[in-house]
Amino acid sequence: QTNEKRVEWLKNGVLKVLQAKYGNLYRRDNVVLSGTHTHSGLGGYFQYTLFMITSKGYIKASTQALVNGIVRSIDIAHRNIRPGRIYMNRGDLEDSSINRSPHSYLNNPQRERDRYKSNTDKQVVVLKFTDLDGDGIGLLSWFAVHAVSMNYTNQMVSSDNMGYASYLLEQDKNRGALPGQGAFVAGFSSSNLGDVSPNTRGPVCVNTGLPCDYLNSSCPVGGTKMCKAFGPGGDMFDSTSIIAHNIYKRAKELYGKADKEVTGFLHSINATHTVRTHTHTHTHTNLQTHTCLIKKISLAHTFWIETLCQTCKPALGHSFAAGTTDGGGDLNFTQGAVVGDPFWDEIRDVLLGKPSNETQECHHPKPILFNTGEVKPLPWHPDVVDVQILLIGSVAVVAAPGEMTTMSGRRLREAVKQELESEGKLKDIEVVISGLSNIYTHYITTYEEYQVQRYEGASTIYGPHTLSAYLQEYRGLARAIAQGGVAKLPAGPQPPLFEDSRLFNLLPAAALDRKPANSSFGDVLQQVYPVYRVVRRADKTFVTVEIYHNRTSTWEVVCTDASWETRFRWLKGSGRQSNVTVEWHIPLQAAAGSYRIRHLGHAKQLQGSRPVVTPYEGVSAVFAVTPSYYHQ
């Protein structure tokens, strides 16, 4: 595909390969890509300009690796298709999430808040998959929490708390298998996590130990940068592990007791929402003068107001740059800003141009920092957005193209349930929200939360009525399903293809690698100790830990770089020399025996004048792990 002049965004890239392999089986309407929010992953695979800036460009190698990996897992699933049953269960998980913008949440109507016991959703919803003999083959679950237990100082690739929960359950079910190699698959999906943090001890001023300001998360000394959320553990590894174990244990319990069988039909339905409703320029028309049609939903349990107003051209507010108490925000921005800062407004005007009056009014009360919808010629943010619902019997999976806050998610679930059940054919539907699906559009708050303009409101890029617009779209999809499932929805506009020539990449190509004189790549710099005592207290991988079997005289891989107990650090030095350190945090249950650690890598060197990348490996000496002992 390197000769393609135009580049697809990720979901299209995946669909294209699937189409070539499977024809019309896996399509835009029945494939959902639901992402995770992590600060420990790769970037450069999303072509809208704002996202390319943070990753220094479009990185083809990242995109290709993601497409290949996603397609490969679909290939494996496809090869293993067999008849089976699905069971559903749900239950609450406490002590694993807090609301990081409680002030915004409190702006929702009292009567609505009174219906819920907490300002975040605590439910874990679990689907248990079995074969016809009743043997468990997999789990899919949803829980609303940001996967940001690892903070942004971490430079290792990590799947954070949700990924570790998935790893734990798979290791548990696939005893003895390497990560990702066993038959049992455990998926932990994101949900309406927009205002939900895993850092459960909450924010504190790190310099003084005092609480941060409730409204703007600022500290009396040092401002926003000093206000950080921590916990529940002593450091980020600890915290990741605690949250992951909580999620894993609860999901496993619910899985074990799941006995409500999911039956019925499969439906999938999709559409696009075009957020820029007025693309042509009527210079003399004030677009804001049209009347908002206010529809008061009259269901007994529904108290909010849906306003059928237009969505705005995308823009981010000042408080976006403040970041959150989970990290980010290097400049002096503060959450909760409803007035712009003249200094930054001027810089913005020079860089991006002044936002039009129309866009400013549309986003009110958000002071606009980045008017991404008005920058030409490259699109900075999506303005055609995928909306999609999958119905699996009595479970409806709503694929949301961003990060919905707790209350936004509750409203959406309720609206979809109401429409699905409106015709009387579908009953007792469990609606789950799969967050960060298909395309990324930042956050989605309620109209009331938007007024407060904390980070989530400032990052609701289509303006105050973003949620209302989505509610309409998803109601439409749900109604179409309720009315028989044969969707007769218009095709709708498609997101743009990206001209290859217009994508930029400021990352230099990987430089040549050097090594000290009289040495080889893969030389071990610091040997392992000959013996380690445990005390009480593959696929492709960069690292393996191997145990020796005397009987067969073979080495068996027991850990890879996907194992929680290994840490792989690449240290880039001066003069293009780099070192690698491998840590193996030997678990208590490690078998006694002879071990070695292997590192597999690639070095780029000139052969004549041509740079050539060649694989190398380095192996430690053999060391012993002896049985653990107890000391009282």
Ligand SMILES: *[C@@H]1O[C@H](CO)[C@@H](O)[C@H](O)[C@H]1NC(C)=O
């Ligand atoms: C919905 O999915 C179908 C089939 O996958 C596709 O043909 C259609 O273009 C999609 N609609 C939109 C609006 O993307």
Ligand SMILES: *[C@@H]1O[C@H](CO)[C@@H](O)[C@H](O)[C@H]1NC(C)=O
């Ligand atoms: C944050 O709000 C407090 C009042 O609650 C105010 O004193 C302080 O100046 C604000 N900080 C910033 C940086 O805006």
Ligand SMILES: *[C@@H]1O[C@H](CO)[C@@H](O)[C@H](O)[C@H]1NC(C)=O
């Ligand atoms: C940021 O704002 C805080 C609080 O207003 C102030 O104490 C701090 O000096 C400011 N920092 C910079 C770099 O301007």
Ligand SMILES: *[C@@H]1O[C@H](CO)[C@@H](O)[C@H](O)[C@H]1NC(C)=O
């Ligand atoms: C990140 O976590 C480490 C502990 O693992 C801690 O030392 C550091 O202060 C944290 N940094 C931020 C910005 O939260």
Ligand SMILES: *[C@@H]1O[C@H](CO)[C@@H](O)[C@H](O)[C@H]1NC(C)=O
């Ligand atoms: C935009 O609003 C400002 C302030 O209200 C006004 O002075 C200006 O004329 C407006 N510009 C346009 C193009 O309407």
Ligand SMILES: *[C@@H]1O[C@H](CO)[C@@H](O)[C@H](O)[C@H]1NC(C)=O
């Ligand atoms: C490299 O090895 C050669 C031959 O053993 C020796 O003459 C030379 O001094 C060594 N160079 C360095 C930098 O150690």
Ligand SMILES: *[C@@H]1O[C@H](CO)[C@@H](O)[C@H](O)[C@H]1NC(C)=O
């Ligand atoms: C395995 O073989 C090595 C060398 O042949 C020997 O030193 C070691 O004791 C043996 N270990 C076991 C558990 O038999």
Ligand SMILES: *[C@@H]1O[C@H](CO)[C@@H](O)[C@H](O)[C@H]1NC(C)=O
């Ligand atoms: C790599 O290790 C060597 C030998 O221990 C040391 O001299 C060098 O500074 C290290 N380089 C980096 C980038 O850590």
